[in-house]
Amino acid sequence: MIDIEKLKYPVGNFSWPTEITLADLDKWISEIEAFPSLVSAEMGDLPSDGLDWRYRPDGWTIRQVIHHCADSHFNSFVRFKLALTEDNPTIKPYEESLWAKLPDSLGPIESSLSILTGLHKRWVVLLRSLDRQSLGATYFHPEQNASRRLDGTIGLYAWHCNHHLAHIRQAKEAQGKYN
Numbered sequence: 398m399i400d401i402e403k404l405k406y407p408v409g410n411f412s413w414p415t416e417i418t419l420a421d422l423d424k425w426i427s428e429i430e431a432f433p434s435l436v437s438a439e440m441g442d443l444p445s446d447g448l449d450w451r452y453r454p455d456g457w458t459i460r461q462v463i464h465h466c467a468d469s470h471f472n473s474f475v476r477f478k479l480a481l482t483e484d485n486p487t488i489k490p491y492e493e494s495l496w497a498k499l500p501d502s503l504g505p506i507e508s509s510l511s512i513l514t515g516l517h518k519r520w521v522v523l524l525r526s527l528d529r530q531s532l533g534a535t536y537f538h539p540e541q542n543a544s545r546r547l548d549g550t551i552g553l554y555a556w557h558c559n560h561h562l563a564h565i566r567q568a569k570e571a572q573g574k575y576n
Contacts, residue, residue: 399453399454401453401454404452404453404454404456404567405453405456406560407560407563407564407567408556408559408560408563411552411553411556411557411560413545413549413552413553414549414552417532417548417549417552421552422532422548422551424555425551425552425554425555426521426524426525426551426555428555428558428559429517429520429521429524429551429554429555429558430517430521431558432466432513432517432558432562433510433513433514433517435562436463436466436510436513436562436565437510437514439562439565439566439569440506440510443459443569446573447459447568447569447572448460448506449573449576450568450569450571450572450573450575450576451568451571451575451576452564452565452567452568452571452575453567453575454575455575456564456575457497457564458568459564459565459568459569460502460503460504460506461497461502461503462561462564462565462568463506463509463510463513463565464497464501464502464506464509465493465496465497465502465561466509466513466557466558466561467508467509467512467513467516468491468493468496468502469493469557470513470516470517470520470554470557471512471516472491473520473550473554474516474519474520474523476488476536476550477520477523477524477547477550478523479536480534480535480536480547481527481531481534481547485535485536485537485544486536486537487536487537487539488536488537488538488539490538490539490540524551527547531547532546532547532548532551533546533547533548534546534547535547536550
C-alpha cells in the first residue's frame, strides 16, 4: 500500500520553531544557498522524459516542482523585503496549484533554474546581512491569520528546499511509476 503522506512530505512536515539559534540560522541559510546547485545536479542524469515523472500519484511532475520553487522562492524573497521595509505588512498569498498549471510551468526548466541560481545568490546575501533585530521583523499571512518572523521563515524555506529536493529524488526513484 502506498503511504501518500510519506510521499507528500518525505522530509516530514514543517514545524515553526519556538527557539532559534545562530547555528540553526547558519545551517538553514547554507541549505538555501546550496539548493540551486543540488537541483541542477539532479537534472544532470535525467533522461529526456524524466521531467514529466511524478513524485506521487496525482502529484506534480519534476518540471512543475522546479517551476514552483522558482515561483515560491521569488515570492518569499519579496516577502522578506517587505518585512524589512514595512511594519508587519500583509503579504499576498497565491494559488500555487493553479500557478503550476499555467503554460510557463509546463515548459522548459532552464529559465527557472536560472531564476533559482540568481535569486538564491541575492537572497543569501540578504539573509547573511540580517542582525537580530532584522531577523525579528514580521509579515502577516492572511491565510494563516498569523504574523511570521523572518528567522522562522528562513527555517521554513530551508525545509521547503529539502522538501522539494526530496520530491525530485522520489520521482527519479519511481521513474515514471506514477505517471
